[in-house]
Amino acid sequence: MANEPLPIVEVRGASITFPGVKALDEVNFRLLPGEVHTLMGENGAGKSTLIKALTGVYQIDSGSILVFGTERRFSGTASAQAAGISTVYQEVNLCTNLTIGENVMLGHETRGLVGINWRKTHARAHEVLADMGLGDLDTRAPLSSISIALQQLVAISRAMVTKSKVLILDEPTSSLDAAEVEMLFGVIRRLRDQGVAILFVSHFLDQVYAISDRITVLRNGGFVGEYLKRDLDRTELISKMIGKDINALRALGSNRQVDERDRTQTPVYAADELGRKGSLTPTDIEIHKGEVVGFAGLLGSGRTELARLIFGADKPDAGTVRLKGKKTTISSPVSGLANHIAYSTENRREDGIVGDLSIRENIMLAVQAQRGWMRRVPARDVDRMVKTYMERFSVRPNDPDRPIRLLSGGNQQKVLLGRWLATDPELLLLDEPTRGIDVGAKADIQETVAELAEGGMSVVFISSELEEVVRLSERILIMKDHQKVGEVVNGPDVTAERIVSIIAADSGEKAEARTDALVDEVEGELE
Incomplete structure (x- = not known):
C-alpha cells in the first residue's frame, strides 16, 4: 500500500508440512513498525505454526522470511532473538523465586570485575521498566509479590532489554481481568508508539478491535487476507475465519420446528451465576430432559470452559448448581460421573x-x-x-x-x-465431537445425538460449525470473550448468520435474548 514503511519482518509464501498435514500453505505475513498486527484464525488455522516459524522453533520448508529486507534462516530461538524478535507466551515463563529486577535482566546482567554488578543490574532493570511506564515497581521485590498481570508486564520488559524491534504476544490476556487488560494495552500502545512492531494473538474480539491496527486471517493453514482494522467489520472477520461468506451464512437455516417444550418443568441441570475467575464470567444455564442445547462461539469464547465447569473438570469458584431441583456441588470429574454427567473432550488425541x-x-x-x-x-x-x-x-x-x-x-x-x-449419563456434554472426521462418521454422530435426545437424554452440543449447532440444537447459548452474550430458542428462522451477528455485536450493544423471546424480537434488538 502507498506510503507504508518497509516491513521489519516479512513472510513470503511460507509452507510447513508435518506427516499427513500441511500446517502452513504458502502463507504471506508482514509486520510494520509502529503497528499492532493481530493474527486471527480458528483452531488449526496455522497461527501457532507461523509464530514458531518466526521465532525459530520450526524451519519453513519453502518460502522465505525477511528481516529488514534481508532473507534469514533461523536455526533456533536464539537466532530469532538475535534478529530482534522476542516472544511472550500465554504462560509467563519467569522465575518466581527471583526478584523483579533479576527477572527483567535474566541473561543480560551487568558484569563487573568479579562477577555480576547487582547495583548496576537493578539500575538498568529500573530504566527498562520506566521506559514502559512501570517505574513504580521495586526491582528488588520478589516477583511472587506482584499480580499475574504485572508479571506479564515484567516478561515484556525482559523481552525489551535487548531493544527488540518485534514483540510477539501470544494470548497475553487470557487470565487477566478488565483493569489488568487495560494496563497491558497501555504498555502495548507505548511500545507501538516507540516504533516496535507487535504481533498480537487473541480470541477476544472486543480486545482485538480495541488494540489492533491491522489484522491477518489464516484458515486451515492458508492465507485468507490482510486488512486494516477500519476496513474489516466483525461480521466479515468471523465469516473469513470460519470460511463462509455472508450470503452463504444467510442460506443456512434450521430444519427444526419452533420449540414448544414446557420450560416450567424442573430442569435436569440448572446453574445460577456459575463461574471461575479468569475462565468464565458468572453464567446462568438450564438444561431440560431430552433437550439438545448448543454452545456457539468462536474458539476461546468460553464454550469449553462452561462445559468443563458443568462436568467438574474445573472447579467453579462462584455459583449454585441444582440437579433435578436439588442443590448439588460438582467440583471434580468423579462427582460429575457420580451425578450422571459425562463429558467428551474437544481434544480427543x-x-x-x-x-x-x-x-x-x-x-x-x-x-x-x-x-x-x-x-x-x-x-x-x-x-x-x-x-x-x-x-x-x-x-x-x-x-x-x-x-x-x-x-x-x-x-x-x-x-x-x-x-x-x-x-x-443423564447429561452428556459433547465438545467438538465431529471435528476432523469424515462426512459419514459426522452424519452418524449427529444422528446419534438426535436419537439420544429423543430417548430422554440431555445433550450439550459444542461445535465450531455454526450450521451444525443450528441444525441439531433446540436452544443455543452464544458465547464470546468468556461470557454468555446471547441465548435463542431455535426455529425455522434461526440461521448461522444470526448467530454470527450476535457474536460480532460490540459488547456495548444489547445482544442478550431471553429463551422465550421470538427470533424477530432478537433481531429487532440488534438492529
Missing part, C-alpha cells in the same frame, strides 16, 4: 483416547473409574458393553483388541462416545 490401549480398554475406562479401581468390572460385562457400543456405532475395524491409535479419527470419536454412554 491428548485428553480423550489413550493411544496405546485397546478399543476395549478405552471404552471401559470411564465405567471402571465410576466403579472405583478396586472393583473390577466382570469380564462378561466388559465383553457385553464393548460389543454393544462397537456394533451400535459400527466401529471399524471390528477388533476390540486393536490399539485405538491405529483407528481413523472418526472411529476414535465413536469409541469415545461409547465410553461415555457406557456410564449411563
Whole structure:
C-alpha cells in the first residue's frame, strides 16, 4: 500500500508440512513498525505454526522470511532473538523465586570485575521498566509479590532489554481481568508508539478491535487476507475465519420446528451465576430432559470452559448448581460421573483416547473409574458393553483388541462416545465431537445425538460449525470473550448468520435474548 514503511519482518509464501498435514500453505505475513498486527484464525488455522516459524522453533520448508529486507534462516530461538524478535507466551515463563529486577535482566546482567554488578543490574532493570511506564515497581521485590498481570508486564520488559524491534504476544490476556487488560494495552500502545512492531494473538474480539491496527486471517493453514482494522467489520472477520461468506451464512437455516417444550418443568441441570475467575464470567444455564442445547462461539469464547465447569473438570469458584431441583456441588470429574454427567473432550488425541490401549480398554475406562479401581468390572460385562457400543456405532475395524491409535479419527470419536454412554449419563456434554472426521462418521454422530435426545437424554452440543449447532440444537447459548452474550430458542428462522451477528455485536450493544423471546424480537434488538 502507498506510503507504508518497509516491513521489519516479512513472510513470503511460507509452507510447513508435518506427516499427513500441511500446517502452513504458502502463507504471506508482514509486520510494520509502529503497528499492532493481530493474527486471527480458528483452531488449526496455522497461527501457532507461523509464530514458531518466526521465532525459530520450526524451519519453513519453502518460502522465505525477511528481516529488514534481508532473507534469514533461523536455526533456533536464539537466532530469532538475535534478529530482534522476542516472544511472550500465554504462560509467563519467569522465575518466581527471583526478584523483579533479576527477572527483567535474566541473561543480560551487568558484569563487573568479579562477577555480576547487582547495583548496576537493578539500575538498568529500573530504566527498562520506566521506559514502559512501570517505574513504580521495586526491582528488588520478589516477583511472587506482584499480580499475574504485572508479571506479564515484567516478561515484556525482559523481552525489551535487548531493544527488540518485534514483540510477539501470544494470548497475553487470557487470565487477566478488565483493569489488568487495560494496563497491558497501555504498555502495548507505548511500545507501538516507540516504533516496535507487535504481533498480537487473541480470541477476544472486543480486545482485538480495541488494540489492533491491522489484522491477518489464516484458515486451515492458508492465507485468507490482510486488512486494516477500519476496513474489516466483525461480521466479515468471523465469516473469513470460519470460511463462509455472508450470503452463504444467510442460506443456512434450521430444519427444526419452533420449540414448544414446557420450560416450567424442573430442569435436569440448572446453574445460577456459575463461574471461575479468569475462565468464565458468572453464567446462568438450564438444561431440560431430552433437550439438545448448543454452545456457539468462536474458539476461546468460553464454550469449553462452561462445559468443563458443568462436568467438574474445573472447579467453579462462584455459583449454585441444582440437579433435578436439588442443590448439588460438582467440583471434580468423579462427582460429575457420580451425578450422571459425562463429558467428551474437544481434544480427543491428548485428553480423550489413550493411544496405546485397546478399543476395549478405552471404552471401559470411564465405567471402571465410576466403579472405583478396586472393583473390577466382570469380564462378561466388559465383553457385553464393548460389543454393544462397537456394533451400535459400527466401529471399524471390528477388533476390540486393536490399539485405538491405529483407528481413523472418526472411529476414535465413536469409541469415545461409547465410553461415555457406557456410564449411563443423564447429561452428556459433547465438545467438538465431529471435528476432523469424515462426512459419514459426522452424519452418524449427529444422528446419534438426535436419537439420544429423543430417548430422554440431555445433550450439550459444542461445535465450531455454526450450521451444525443450528441444525441439531433446540436452544443455543452464544458465547464470546468468556461470557454468555446471547441465548435463542431455535426455529425455522434461526440461521448461522444470526448467530454470527450476535457474536460480532460490540459488547456495548444489547445482544442478550431471553429463551422465550421470538427470533424477530432478537433481531429487532440488534438492529
